[in-house]
């Protein structure tokens with residue numbers, strides 16, 4: 305692994321202190337080896353894209369905000385993470401639709 309890159313990825317920031325810890329590492333690298341590329345969008349997710357000038361690895365940062373825990377991941381892992389989350393979200397949506405449908409069928413049957 306490239307030494308100029310970040311030591312670890314975060315699927316989410318579990319606490320504010322974890323985010324601060326990340327920020328410290330981030331501050332020390334942003335000047336030397338990692339630089340801002342663009343504000344990115346992928347599906348319904350928006351994030352900031354950074355690039356390592358040594359190995360060209362792209363990193364996506366989503367800062368935590370209220371209930372959102374954010375993430376900091378290599379591009380390919382971020383994509384996979386977002387894909388998985390959207391799939392989970394869709395499964396939840398369809399799941400609750402099916403339950404609502406069954407409840408309605410049940411109600412109709414109990415009226416007869």
Ligand SMILES: [Zn+2]
Nearest residue numbers: 306309356359
């Ligand atoms: Zn690197």
